[in-house]
């Protein structure tokens with residue numbers, strides 16, 4: 001099994017053509033006409049070489065909900081989508097609110113080998129919103145947690161939110177807020193507006209998101225902390241963020257691929273694959289989110305990959321679970337929504353899907369770009385491909401994708417994690433091969 | 448007609464056809480022998496996930512007068528509440544050979560999910576879903592209005608030129624939604640009157656005028672005033688302060704009743720809260736169609752079942 | 763597809779006059795006679811026969827209509843039929859002689875449905891059947907009492923009855939081998 005790859009003729013995000021040598025887990029060399037002894041050659045003519053993608057927001061479901069996803073299947077989905085690092089949200093069972101749980105998640109990721117799994121710690125014990133979790137213990141655990149979030153639930157109590165923001169300053173942490181005012185969204189089923197009124201579905205007002213973001217940027221300013229806003233979904237939230245950034249408040253924000261492409265009109269089908277939290281919004285919100293991503297008001301794209309078992313979606317709308325799988329489709333969906341429109345180029349994509357999420361998440365093994373000496377995180381993408389997205393494109397356990405039947409551009413051809421191919425020729429590498437390489441690498445690191 | 452899920456997607460011709468067939472059904476209900484052999488051998492399942500004896504017996508009477516076999520499947524307190532899903536229930540009904548499923552469900556869109564899921568081949572008839580639609584109620588309301596206005600000459604007629612005012616909890620009312628679409632499709636002009644808290648926040652696509660003042664609305668002399676049932680629990684959610692204030696501002700009390708033209712049609716889908724949204728005098732006045740609505744409900748549901756179960760079942 | 767005219771306006775008029783005489787003869791006058799046409803064209807024919815009988819007998823007579831849609835046993839085999847109104851003369855049908863009038867008699871299933879429909883409305887003394895065209899191919903033990911013309915036909919053929927009140931002209935044609 002060779003650990004050396006010679007990628008020839010790839011286009012870097014800025015358009016320059018180069019060969020890339022991956023060796024000993026690193027990007028060893030860039031240039032033209034390169035050769036490397038014993039290397040596996042990969043013809044990358046016509047392909048874009050992106051730095052390995054980083055997803056700040058995924059739900060890997062393990063421990064506790066292994067029928068939906070495991071760290072192994074979730075990172076396989078990540079690799080298939082071109083990701084080399086994923087942040088795992090804390091709403092597992094048990095909740096990731098102790099050093100023990102986050103270390104377990106970290107180990108599971110290391111064993112699987114498909115992508116770096118960086119656990120996110122819960123802000124409050126059991127995500128209950130009442131008492132701070134042991135943030136310091138998680139920060140100094142082997143998992144080195146820096147991002148804390150009660151995602152799925154909003155840290156609603158303003159005092160608790162203030163304290164959390166202050167507390168994580170001691171280890172340069174960040175609180176990632178799921179902005180949803182709970183009282184304004186009791187029983188909410190979809191975006192509140194023209195469509196919810198017609199369908200008779202309980203509305204989920206934009207103000208429930210915007211009011212929390214407004215409160216939290218002011219809190220962050222007041223205590224001088226950094227705040228991250230998960231899955232921004234409304235034009236009003238964008239306005240609040242733009243104002244906060246202009247004021248110098250240390251806030252960052254993410255948008256999901258589905259909020260960049262889909263809108264609430266889809267709910268008219270009552271097809272529960274379109275049920276998600278935050279809900280799909282109006283077409284004008286979609287346009288505002290694209291613009292905000294282009295002008296930097298929104299910093300990054302994160303998938304909020306949320307796998308569910310079939311029965312959680314194969315039911316009436318009210319009974320269905322919120323969430324969509326998104327790792328496998330993310331790059332193509334971003335391509336379709338903001339690259340094809342000319343709003344973002346591949347350099348921007350490298351920023352919003354790799355360097356910035358790594359920076360916000362405080363990890364250094366990813367997001368350094370494709371430069372000699374950087375860790376071997378590379379994704380080869382064919383931007384000229386096109387396919388009708390279907391279940392065959394999914395490699396995780398969840399099949400709750402809203403993109404089935406859509407023609408999406410582009411295709412991930414290869415993914416290299418720590419210098420080892422997890423995807424080649426568009427196909428996932430065998431589980432055993434990837435796990436074996438990951439084990440060898442860990443042992444090597446110990447020597 | 449493959450399914451009857453909403454009035455929003457009924458076109459004018461289909462709506463008139465439904466009402467005309469209901470006229471034929473009503474004619475047969477004047478006879479001594481009320482039962483028709485039309486749906487002999489067909490199985491109609493009443494699948495009720497919500498208690499509604501009134502609606503269920505109306506559908507049951509309609510199906511039985513067309514000689515269908517009727518199975519009542521009350522899903523409340525049965526296996527369904529023990530975690531059996533809509534899908535499992537649908538597949539059970541499919542295995543039993545149901546030809547039509549009349550479904551009442553607390554979740555908006557559940558009938559549409561049933562119709563599009565592929566779990567079951569039967570024709571699906573929406574008997575009220577969440578706060579979405581209640582198409583047969585709107586059809587029987589339209590039928591009742593048309594009959595009052597055009598009498599024996601109703602066949603083929605629309606509701607052109609009629610002004611209908613619907614009063615009450617629009618936000619949570621499937622009856623209001625179905626009536627808005629159907630009555631406007633039939634040519635009526637619809638005005639909604641409600642506390643601002645009980646109107647959806649964005650009604651830009653609704654072909655209606657919305658007001659908050661009942662007296663203003665009644666002063667314009669509507670042909671039809673339809674009062675909606677107000678649920679007591681709305682008070683607790685702060686939609687309005689208390690029932691006294693609601694009644695004073697949005698109730699059809701005796702004073703308002705007497706100011707109406709005597710030809711005005713007063714409607715209520717039932718069950719009524721007498722003294723809250725409608726006074727006893729208004730409910731019992733000759734202007735009220737409350738009892739006709741019940742009678743016409745059977746004819747309209749016979750028509751819906753007939754059109755659902757006859758004809759080419761391909762597609 | 764070729765259409766062959768087999769019955770002209772005058773033929774239709776002659777046939778209806780003959781049927782009218784035969785009805786009066788068999789009923790020994792116009793008393794207690796109720797004509798019920800089966801929609802759509804049977805109703806027109808019943809109206810015409812009623813007019814002829816009124817002329818002959820000197821007593822005005824009115825025909826009704828009997829919709830049989832709801833009594834058919836083949837609902838699922840055809841596009842949905844919209845029922846037509848049933849009109850029964852005010853005197854009712856109890857104890858009367860009902861003459862059912864239809865344009866084309868074919869399988870007999872329509873008449874079977876009509877007999878069921880009559881049974882739900884009342885109890886006539888007798889029920890008779892008049893048809894403008896009898897094309898054969900009966901599937902039930904039903905035969906007409908009064909016939910305008912026997913027209914043996916192949917099952918692939920289509921018989922079209924046109925009446926001026928509906929179609930603008932009186933004629934009967936056969937479309938052969940409509941494929």
Ligand SMILES: [Zn+2]
Nearest residue numbers: 151152178230
């Ligand atoms: Zn979230």
